[in-house]
Amino acid sequence: MGVQITCKNAALGYENRIVAENLNFTVSAGDYLCILGENGSGKSTLVKALLGLKPQVSGEIVCAHQGIGYLPQQTVVQKDFPASVREIVRSGCLGKTGLWPFYTKEEKALAAEMMQKLGITKLEKRCYRDLSGGQQQRVLLARALCAAKNMLLLDEPVTGLDPRAQTELYEQIASLNKSGITVIMVSHDVQAAVKYASHILQIGKKQQLFYGTAAEYRNSRIGRAFLETGGAALA
């Protein structure tokens, strides 16, 4: 089991305002880590640090930033964007093309493979804004997989989906994880986190509240407290 991310005593934030500190965790190949935390607990700052967009204030984060396929939260701009599914999925390959202005054969093949994997090949020529929320997330997942084949970082992927689409997306992510892809997911949904994730990291009030396997979390005091309230304290 290769270690893909190590975070040691990391503090995140800005020069004069620390958002989260004393973060300690590791992510190994094939893990499914769920990051829980209330709004403002520093989840998005942690995401930026993992992506290499915002360096930590102190401590150490060892991680191959380029190897992460990122699924950001949806923006307003995307809701009515005229783009075909194929155009969007292929844009996942852009990090590798450098200055060359066109997609290579290999990149086109990679995009086709990922669309196949997520069952959206039929939608290839459809317009993104005409798709359902669940389908849109699949398109963005395929794009993320084009950017990095073995690690995904998902930022609240089920937000705004109806319950059925949520379950489908969770199952899809779980099956990707089973096929060997490391998954890191930022989430509000404690129940789903315990059900699907292998590890849980909970941050809140500037510090790390819990890190361990999902089974340990279920038996811990903090975990039980949150599971009983259904994560209401988190939302």
Place this chain on the structure above:
Amino acid sequence: MHNFAKLAEYFSNYPFVRYAFAVGLLIALCASLLGVTLVLKRFSFIGDGLSHVAFGAMAVAAVTGLTNKTVIVLPLTVLSAILLLRTGQNTKIKGDAAVAMISVGALAVGYMLMHLFPSSSNVSGDVCSTLFGSTSFLTLRKSDVVLCVVMAGIVLLTFLLFYHKIFAVTFDESFAQASGINANGYNLLIAVITSLIIVLAMNLVGSLLISALVIFPALSAMRLFRSFRSVMLCSAVISVVCAGSGIILSILFSTPVGATIVVADMTVFFLFSLISLCRDGRK
């Protein structure tokens, strides 16, 4: 037939009409390509703000009495474009307020300068032609034409080379950044190109009407087409056709060039909206 004869006479006897026609089409083409990105990124207002800045810069240039005004107008506009983009991110004055502030400020200063230091006896005529495009567009000098062609070439080449990256940055900035694309760099590139086009288009339609040239073709194309590439292509075609017919009509009926082109663009927009309504209604 009389009209055709008149048109043929203009085109065959006066080379400057041919130049103006070519330059107009090139400007329209560049503006429409950029327009798609600007509209989708919710940057339409930046184009509008910059055109007012260009007006102010034009006034400064007129006061200094330089023959080649572009020397002053271009750097000033590019500079404001960069400033506007910077203010868009996490500053005390929010993006839209900053644009409004800079644009009306430039407009006021420009108008005042033109009054304080009139370069000709006809101040309101000067102001009017800067705002709404000059009829002298049809009598461009050869150096203007060369400049236009070179700048249009730069814009088109940039679009061709960075097409996919511009798409990625437009669609999803955070993802683009995460996968190693310099999103801020591309935003800057887009801002600089925007100011280039605005300075170019100022001769054609005047600074108040530039936004129409940028926005209408893109919006029309988005009514009917559903992929980024088809929207780009359609927007380019609409813009070129409208600019072409606008210039021809303005010669035939002696109407102002800029306004005629914009009216042509608006007509296409309403036509396309109607088609899209009918199509959606049938579903």
